[in-house]
Amino acid sequence: MAITIKCPDCGHTKQSDDGDEETCPECEGTMAPPPKKKYQAKTESLEEESRGKKKSKPRDEDDDEEKGDGSTRDGKAAASLELDPGFKNRELMKQVEGELSRGEVLHFACRPCPKIARMQGVVAACGDGLFVVIGIVVATVMLIAGSAKVPIFVLIVPCGFVLIGGLIAVLGPIMKARQARLGWYAVTDRRALVFSVALWGKSGQVEIYQPAELRKMWVKKSFWVKGAGDLVFKTTVTQRTERVRDASGRTRTSTSTSTQRFGFLGIEDVKDVEALVHEVLLTVRDDDDDDD
Secondary structure: OOEEEEOOOOOOEEEEOOOOOEEOOOOOOEEEOOOOOHHHHHHHHHHHHHHHHHOOOOOOOOOOEEOOOOOEEOOHHHHHOOOOOOOOOHHHHHHHHOOOOOOOEEEEEEOOOHHHHHHHHHHHHHHHHHHHHHHHHHHHHHHHHHHHHOOHHHHHHHHHHHHHHHHHHHHHHHHHHHHHHHOEEEEEOOOEEEEEEOOOOOOEEEEEEOHHHHOOOEEEEOOOOOOOEEEEEEEEEEEEEEEEEOOOOOEEEEEEEEEEEEEEEEEOOHHHHHHHHHHHHHHHHHHHHHHO
């Protein structure tokens, strides 16, 4: 907007784009904008102050931000390891912060890696597909061997294998992907949290791991995604012993062992997350123990 400048000596006026002082062409005096009145200067000052308050500071995921429930986000530790703290995922934050206590500081949150979940679903589907194959083979053999003399009810067992195996093979990958989409892991200044979604619905169970339970954590790398894997907090081994009778009529003992891992399973950047957990939950406490 053009500004009128005026020579105080001869009264000559001129329109100026920037309002800077100029030499008067009539008397070679100094032309300048008229002085502002006091109320005008005060009004402009208040307007500038008001505009400054309305400008919100751009949200930085590394800045501390206090939430309505009294919890706080702090992404500095994650940023130092070049980890995404997960604060930009609104749905994830809504789930995680609903489980935090007042004054608890959230440092990191993530979901299981979708690609790992898909691959695990495919492997499970292949295993379940074996039941389908067994059912089809058994039913075919029975029909060929017995021709039309085979009662219909005898085919219930192999058909059951086909039906159940087929359903599990189809639903397995879908459920694995769903668990990865709704499950989450979090690290705060007090603990590590694991949320496992239920088979149906969005509800689930939150498992809490205190710092003392994390001292022996270890990493199992993924075969499918580079840099991903399991951050294992604890492992349980279950043995099952059964007595079975062989063809000769003798009884023998059969023992099977199953291992189950607990922790941040199937996550990306697993080594960096391990370093974050150690820095946030273990380093300070280790120093405190040394002082004692």
